[in-house]
């Protein structure tokens with residue numbers, strides 16, 4: 001049984017995240033989406049809200065579950081019984097940070113592999129921060145997030 005975690009802050013989840021989670025779910029038997037508390041990032045949505053939005057956006061994927069966590073990713077992976085971390089890579093700008101994280105996580109837990117999936121061209125530019133900014137300026141976000149997430153964002157910036 002191959003179980004992977006797809007970690008992130010998901011503030012909020014976008015179609016770019018959903019693309020990576022969907023492709024991870026096709027490769028693996030089980031995928032646990034690990035929603036990090038990330039208090040230093042001062043998220044717009046609370047951890048419970050982010051978990052709920054990821055759950056509603058992935059409800060159609062039978063082998064995907066969603067959990068919130070606060071602490072080290074390697075510890076959460078161990079608790080979950082996952083031995084693979086799957087992350088999306090958009091552009092070269094992501095590379096340095098992701099390389100550092102993958103190397104650090106490998107150093108802390110040698111039996112945990114990080115695997116990268118390239119974002120498709122249409123999501124290369126997409127990020128949660130861009131979507132938050134767009135929503136705050138009352139731009140059209142429907143192409144970038146699920147209807148539940150769009151409603152939640154519009155409520156925050158009403």
Ligand code: PNS
Pocket residue numbers: 007008009010036038071072073074101104
């Ligand atoms: O979507 P993000 O914010 O780029 O995801 C980053 C995330 C949550 C994967 C990363 O910050 C993380 O793994 N956080 C958990 C704490 C941790 O293990 N940090 C690395 C060692 S200090």
